[in-house]
Every structure is written in C-alpha cells, then in structure tokens.
Amino acid sequence: MLARRIDRLTSSLVRDILAAATRPDMISFAGGLPAEEALYQPSLPDGKLPDIWQYGQTEGEPRLRELVAAHGRSLGLDCTAAQVLIVNGSQQGIDLVSKLLIDEGTPVLAEAPAYLAALQAFRLFGADIRGFTVGDNGPDIEALQQQLAQTRFTYLTPTFQNPSGYCYSDAERDAVAASLDAADGILFEDDPYRDLAYDAPAPQPITGRLRRARWVYQGSFSKTLAPGLRLGYLIVHPDFITPLTRLKQAADLHSNRLSQALVADCLERNELAAHVASVLPIYRERRDAMHVALSQHLGELASWQVPVGGLFFWVKLRQPVDMRALLAAGLDAGIAVMPGDAFFAGTPDVSYLRLNFSHADPAAILTGAERLAALLHEANRLAALVA
Numbered sequence: 001m002l003a004r005r006i007d008r009l010t011s012s013l014v015r016d017i018l019a020a021a022t023r024p025d026m027i028s029f030a031g032g033l034p035a036e037e038a039l040y041q042p043s044l045p046d047g048k049l050p051d052i053w054q055y056g057q058t059e060g061e062p063r064l065r066e067l068v069a070a071h072g073r074s075l076g077l078d079c080t081a082a083q084v085l086i087v088n089g090s091q092q093g094i095d096l097v098s099k100l101l102i103d104e105g106t107p108v109l110a111e112a113p114a115y116l117a118a119l120q121a122f123r124l125f126g127a128d129i130r131g132f133t134v135g136d137n138g139p140d141i142e143a144l145q146q147q148l149a150q151t152r153f154t155y156l157t158p159t160f161q162n163p164s165g166y167c168y169s170d171a172e173r174d175a176v177a178a179s180l181d182a183a184d185g186i187l188f189e190d191d192p193y194r195d196l197a198y199d200a201p202a203p204q205p206i207t208g209r210l211r212r213a214r215w216v217y218q219g220s221f222s223k224t225l226a227p228g229l230r231l232g233y234l235i236v237h238p239d240f241i242t243p244l245t246r247l248k249q250a251a252d253l254h255s256n257r258l259s260q261a262l263v264a265d266c267l268e269r270n271e272l273a274a275h276v277a278s279v280l281p282i283y284r285e286r287r288d289a290m291h292v293a294l295s296q297h298l299g300e301l302a303s304w305q306v307p308v309g310g311l312f313f314w315v316k317l318r319q320p321v322d323m324r325a326l327l328a329a330g331l332d333a334g335i336a337v338m339p340g341d342a343f344f345a346g347t348p349d350v351s352y353l354r355l356n357f358s359h360a361d362p363a364a365i366l367t368g369a370e371r372l373a374a375l376l377h378e379a380n381r382l383a384a385l386v387a
C-alpha cells in the first residue's frame, strides 16, 4: 500500500513536456533551460582533485558555505556560514522546507501564478495553498496582507518570477516585509533568477528587510552556471538550520562533493560574475528576438510585457483556447509551449502561455513564433465555427 500522500502527488507538466520535446526538429519554448552556449564549463584541476571522494558534511563543504554566506551578506542578509545548507539543486531546498513547515492542512500563501514544481511539493505534503495575484501591475499587497492573518508560511519568488517574469519594486518589497513582520510570518524567498537582470540590477531580497519574521532564502547555480551541477543553497534563520540539516541527513547525507568543489573554485576565482556577464548579452538578444517575433506574429492574438530579467515571457491570449489541445498540436507541429494554467494552485487562469526565450536561438525563436501563431489562428478558427 502506498502512503496516503501519494494520492496528492501530481506529475510536473513541464518535465512531461520536456520529455516529449526532445525531437531534433522541435523548438522548445516550454522548459526553463539555459542556452547550451551559456553553460559553464569548469576547468578541472590539472593534478589530483582535492580530497572529495570520502563522505562529506551534510551542511556542505565549509569553503563553499563561507563563500555563499559572504554572497548572502552582500545582498543584505544578516548571516554567517553556520546558517548555510548546500542542497542538490534548489528543488531539493523546496522539498526540505516543505518537510520542515508543512503538515496536512497547513495553509501556505503563494503568488498566483507560482513556480509549478513548488506547488507540486507543497501539495504532496498536504498544504492548503492560498494565492494572491501577481499581475502586470505587480503583487496585490492588500490581498497578501489579508491572507497573512491566517497563513504564516509564505512562498515568494519576487525577482523575475517564474512564470510571470515580474520583479517586485523596492516599495513592494518593503511593504511585504512589513506585513510579514506584523503577522510574525515565515518567508521562503526563492531567488534563482536574480543575476539574470537585463536592464537594471534587481532590488535587494525581501529577506534582508525583515525585522521579526523568520525566513529561508534560497539560491541556485542552475541558471547562472549549469543545472547539471545540481547545486543550490539555503541561507536560513538560525532556528531552522538544525532541523533542516537533519532532514537533509535523512534525504541524502550530503550534496555532491565534486560539484561543490567546482563551484567553490569558480566563486573563489570570481568566475561566476564573469560568466554571468558573458551570458547576459546572449539572453538579452534572445529576449529581444522573442519580443520582435511575438510582435510580428502574435500581435493580434496576445499581449505581454517584455521581462526585465529571468527566462520567460508570460503571454496572455486574447481568446482563451483549449490549452491541452494546443499543447498536443504544438508538439506535432514542432513547437513546445507551456500552458499557464499549471502555475495556479487554485482556480487557474486559462488564458496564459509561458514561453522560454533562453534555449532557442533568435532564428528558431522566430520560426517558433510563426508555428505558434499558425496554431492559434487555427484554434480560434475552430472555436468560431463551434460558436
């Protein structure tokens, strides 16, 4: 017999689409994959690798924890290395934090829309997920404040959010921090896209603005270096480090030591900033190419804002279509897209598509937009016939 929670276990639509999107002629706007040419290629040490072949510490390699804590302080977080837990990708951070804070029925406040694999984890542990809208004009702070009265644990991606691309302003961050403090809440700030800022640097995290509320701040090396490293980190309020470390012990003993050594070398040599600086022009060009391609082919079919960071366009269709049918027809026609409804915990808004612009090159982005427009015209034509 399977555990009761397995009834709540949903498959991640994005991983299912990615599996279907491996055909060589497929143009994928579906996942959040970095460009192949943007992947960090670490130089392996000439001689012997450092001593990494023995079991390591659950919390992570001390050298890397120090470097991560220094980075946290540079972002305004009040932290030391003792508050850092290195994880196998930030998705593991979401799993561990869910185990730490969610019982069956625990209310969890999240943005609507929100990162779908976080919703998947929260649901698995039985969360009662409540949402507040993050629209083109930003978060509905009043709704957030009302919800905070009943919901202590809040999950946010305030910087170049997945999927909406929205970046909270300084004033919005201050307002959210003040509300969390007033409610004595717990903030889980998921921040993997911070460095992918195309127009202006992102404002400081909300975490560093808190005075009273407890917090978990999460970062990842997937989007800046390479997702295959499977490396991310949690920097947490002192109350949380011991139970989280025990949860990590129970899950996998410790994160991969080879990846940790490679990333620590990269940070020590200041290569992360240099690598990101080399990647930004590639992504900026692709973002602009997608805006041009969408304007050319979807101008009458949809609306969107040009994202100031991150990896996605959040595109609102003027006429809602059957998303699953669109997805299937897209895979047949060689264009993989991500239906937006999967990013809503409650009643989904079915008029959105999330389109990734980092993986396909500018020429493929144009072809992909053409293919998508043809599908949408056909879907609208069929809907008009039925109506």
Ligand SMILES: Cc1ncc(COP(=O)(O)O)c(C=O)c1O
Residues within 6 Å of the ligand: 032, 088, 089, 090, 091, 092, 115, 157, 162, 190, 192, 219, 220, 221, 222, 227, 231, 232
């Ligand atoms: C908001 C957010 N959090 C966490 C993750 C997981 O990233 P990783 O496990 O590669 O660090 C992603 C990946 O797309 C994401 O968008």
